Amino acid sequence: MSLTRLISIVMVLIAALLLAGCNVLDEVTPPPVDPGAVHTQAAATVFAELTQTALAPVDANAVRTQVAQTVAAELTQNAPTATFTPTNTDIPTATPTPTITPAPTNTPPPPTNTPQLTPCDAAKFIADINVPDGTIIPINARFNKTWRIQNVGLCTWTRDYSLVFTSGDRMGAPNFIALNTNVRPGETIDLSVELIAPNRAGNYRGYWMLANDEGDLFGIGDKNDKPFWVLVKVAEPQTDYVYDFVFSVCEADWESDAEDDLPCPGRSGDSRGYVVPLDRPSLENGRVENEPGLLTVPNSNADGYIEGRFRNLRIRDGYRFRSGVMCAQDSRGCDVIFSVSYRISGSQRVELGAWRETFDGQYNIVDIDLSFLEGETIDLFLTVEANDSNRNNNAIWWLPHIEDVD
Numbered sequence: 001m002s003l004t005r006l007i008s009i010v011m012v013l014i015a016a017l018l019l020a021g022c023n024v025l026d027e028v029t030p031p032p033v034d035p036g037a038v039h040t041q042a043a044a045t046v047f048a049e050l051t052q053t054a055l056a057p058v059d060a061n062a063v064r065t066q067v068a069q070t071v072a073a074e075l076t077q078n079a080p081t082a083t084f085t086p087t088n089t090d091i092p093t094a095t096p097t098p099t100i101t102p103a104p105t106n107t108p109p110p111p112t113n114t115p116q117l118t119p120c121d122a123a124k125f126i127a128d129i130n131v132p133d134g135t136i137i138p139i140n141a142r143f144n145k146t147w148r149i150q151n152v153g154l155c156t157w158t159r160d161y162s163l164v165f166t167s168g169d170r171m172g173a174p175n176f177i178a179l180n181t182n183v184r185p186g187e188t189i190d191l192s193v194e195l196i197a198p199n200r201a202g203n204y205r206g207y208w209m210l211a212n213d214e215g216d217l218f219g220i221g222d223k224n225d226k227p228f229w230v231l232v233k234v235a236e237p238q239t240d241y242v243y244d245f246v247f248s249v250c251e252a253d254w255e256s257d258a259e260d261d262l263p264c265p266g267r268s269g270d271s272r273g274y275v276v277p278l279d280r281p282s283l284e285n286g287r288v289e290n291e292p293g294l295l296t297v298p299n300s301n302a303d304g305y306i307e308g309r310f311r312n313l314r315i316r317d318g319y320r321f322r323s324g325v326m327c328a329q330d331s332r333g334c335d336v337i338f339s340v341s342y343r344i345s346g347s348q349r350v351e352l353g354a355w356r357e358t359f360d361g362q363y364n365i366v367d368i369d370l371s372f373l374e375g376e377t378i379d380l381f382l383t384v385e386a387n388d389s390n391r392n393n394n395a396i397w398w399l400p401h402i403e404d405v406d
Helices: 004-027 035-053 060-078
Strands: 124-129 137-138 140-151 164-167 175-178 190-194 202-211 228-235 253-256 276-277 291-297 305-314 319-327 335-342 347-358 363-371 376-388 397-404
Touching: 004 276, 190 202, 276 305, 291 305, 291 376, 319 335, 319 347, 335 363, 335 397, 347 363, 376 397
Parallel strands: 137 228
Antiparallel strands: 124 140, 137 276, 140 190, 164 175, 164 202, 202 228, 253 305, 276 291, 291 397, 305 376, 319 363, 319 397, 335 347, 335 376
8 A cells, every 4th residue: 555545544534533523522611622733743643653664564454543542542631621511401499308307206095994894783782771880789689681782784683583691600591582573773672681690799790692593693893793791799788787778779669750660770761760789889079989879860750759668677776877878970960859767567657867969069978876766677768859850860879778886
């Protein structure tokens, strides 16, 4: 190949490369590279090399490669750092990073009370109708105990249900007593059992529950599995006294303006009047006494009264009747008259004394000498009369007794 032709080829190659470079650099930010300078320098360099090697055979491929490398190197060295001009696209406003609010701690809600399902058979104790806890009962005395119980279940108590003795002191009671009526849910029933006091003094307690028509027991309390009970103090007469009226309370005949034959012990709240022996009476001054007493409440009429007749007391010289008389604790409005009288068989009744008591924190001590009745057999009457129909006429004979002072 002739030198002239080789030079022509080189120049063509250089031009091609320059055209390609222009296409690439159309978007390059000035200062632009001067193509003329590049062409001239590259050509001079190649020409010099060719001149030095003119006598050697020329390898066309090597020449093309060398020229291309030379031009590329020159363009790389002289080209400014390429800076691309962005298109006219609005630069988006940077969205501020939202403040991260910490998630609240997952505090579990307070537990709700699981509703209690009402069972079929359930009972609620309402009141001791008579013989409240601690009632004094004489040895071997017969008495009736009555509870007021409410049906708080879903099922009706039929006559196939029964009152059942479960434990404690039986006191002569049967194992069970069938109900004498149906008791629908929400209704109450007075359940009674006849008992006999043991023949030894002491405190006695018997436990009772109900049984359904399948014999399953149920009672009172949150789970309907608790019994109700009778609690009495069986007493012997005080050896220091000739006659103990508390011990002998149910040997007397009790009556009122509304009833000629009151039960003994009586039923608390009975509008006909009632008598209840108390082991530890609470007096109107707030004091609780260790000695026993009799709670006597007249019938609720304005002229009501209650009276006990103790028969056939043989009187000797030196005998004295003694007792405290007062209103019971929490009996505001109490206004009564206590009196003691006697009657010898076949003669008129004679009053020995009378004492008015109101709820004023005070009480009287009754002390009557009975020596003038020496040798006589008398009936002695303890009477409480109401001055009005106040239902708080709760009168207490505290430790009533006959004492021999000789």
